[in-house]
Amino acid sequence: MTQIYNRFWLRNLIVCFIGSFSTVFAMTLMLPFLPLYVEELGVRGHAAVVQWSGVAFSATFITAGLIAPVWGRLGDKFGRKSMLVRASLGMAMTVSLMGVVTNIWQLVGLRLLVGLAGGYSSGATILIAVQAPRERAAWALGIVSSGVMAGNLAGPLAGGWLPGLIGIRSTFLCAGALIFLAFIMTLSFIREEVPKPVDTAAKTRVSWSELPARSVIICMLCTGLLLMLANMSIEPIITVYVRTLVSDASQVTKVAGYVMAAAALGSIISASWLGKLADRKGHMFIITLALAAAGLLLIPQAFVSSGWQLIALRFLMGLALGGLLPCIAAVIRHRVPEGMVGSILGYSVAAQFAGQFIGPLLGGVVGGHIGMRAVFLATSCILLLGAAWNLKIHRQSVPH
The missing domain is CATH 1.20.1250.20 (MFS general substrate transporter like domains)
Structure with a gap:
């Protein structure tokens, strides 16, 4: 049965493409200078810097992977837009806070939190998978995937030169601001009409x-x-x-x-x-x-x-x-x-x-x-x- 909110799927696809690109771009922006930031936070010695950089980097993947099925289930229950709003706002706050940490434990803790709070691109994939007409589902999902890949490609490139212009801590704040813009766009433009309470899903x-x-x-x-x-x-x-x-x-x-x-x-x-x-x-x-x-x-x-x-x-x-x-x-x-x-x-x-x-x-x-x-x-x-x-x-x- 075609759902009512499918009429908004093309507009939602555009927002999800831009939002996925923005959030992935902002998250991968930090990869080139992460070891330098770890060193700035007081970690000394080449081996220790490499080790803590690896811990900080992988922390997000671990928590994001563990929490993903929970967010998917809650999306089925309360609507997918709410998951995108939650993810973009949570990521904007935690990434911005990374720019004001004073030690390595705070950075790792925030990297764990951004994994728990995040998942914008995966939430966008679920939203479009449900809303797009079945005969065009893979094409629409390919558009979202292109936004993710483009963010993965452009983020590290920008992260290589941006800290030299504005500083590492300011780069985190800019990344948080970019994700906040994705939050505003998601909240304002994505339309989802969830069927009345949970009975349909049940x-x-x-x-x-x-x-x-x-x-x-x-x-x-x-x-x-x-x-x-x-x-x-x-x-x-x-x-x-x-x-x-x-x-x-x-x-x-x-x-x-x-x-x-x-x-x-x-x-x-x-x-x-x-x-x-x-x-x-x-x-x-x-x-x-x-x-x-x-x-x-x-x-x-x-x-x-x-x-x-x-x-x-x-x-x-x-x-x-x-x-x-x-x-x-x-x-x-x-x-x-x-x-x-x-x-x-x-x-x-x-x-x-x-x-x-x-x-x-x-x-x-x-x-x-x-x-x-x-x-x-x-x-x-x-x-x-x-x-x-x-x-x-x-x-x-x-x-x-």
Whole structure:
């Protein structure tokens, strides 16, 4: 049944795109100067600075992943707009407070809090997944995903030069102000007409064991985890790997930055296009093809002889992976009863955060003990196994 508030979905999509870009941009803005700020807060010694930077960085992912299913369930009960308003206001306050902390414990505590309070982009994904017409769901989700990827790409670039102009603490305050603007826009322009109290949701809510497409849902949750794991697995080794490819030592960090940006740029370009294609050809079919293509593209990355070859291959891999998150959300949207969409998408977000957490750990362990090329080959095997699993589930779920 088409819901009343679907008539606002295009306007809501524009607001969610801008809000997702703004919040992700503001959150990733701090990544380049986070170790410098840790040092400014009194941490001394290279090893301690690196360790505390890692703790502060990962703290947000841990709490955000744990709380995501709770916010998804509350969104089903009280409406998705309220979750976006809560997330943007909470993030604006906690990020601004990061600019006035006096010790490392306060910073880590606020990073934990921003994970608990945040989740704007995941909330926007749930809102659009529910509101967009089913036949255009993956395209619309691809637009939101493009906003997230663009924020991930532009944030660190701006974070590299902004502290030099206005100072680190002022940069946090500017980031908080940007998120506050997203809060104002969300509060003012997003329209959602939630069906009268909880009865509608209760009628369509079933237990996990009663879900009609349980195997498909489990496959989608694991696919989201695999995608993030594949994206993040080379993060710990990328600068060291580039050093083996580039003869000029002064160019290593620059080329490493290009390598990191290439995959994000590819995903920005392909997300909405692949989503549109998936709406026509089938979401699980596109997921299978994308995983297989990305898995195969990882193999030559292990044997490149120059930095530009790696940049080109990472860009192509980004093109392949760009439509996966929108397709995963669309499959869940189509297979889950109305009253459980937010809850299951919340679990999907939690699985993706788990992939972001596991990926760097796996890459660091494999790269340190076996070799850097083995990281690419191991990630390739994981993605190809994921493609085979999706193909099997796709064939089982398609009526003969």
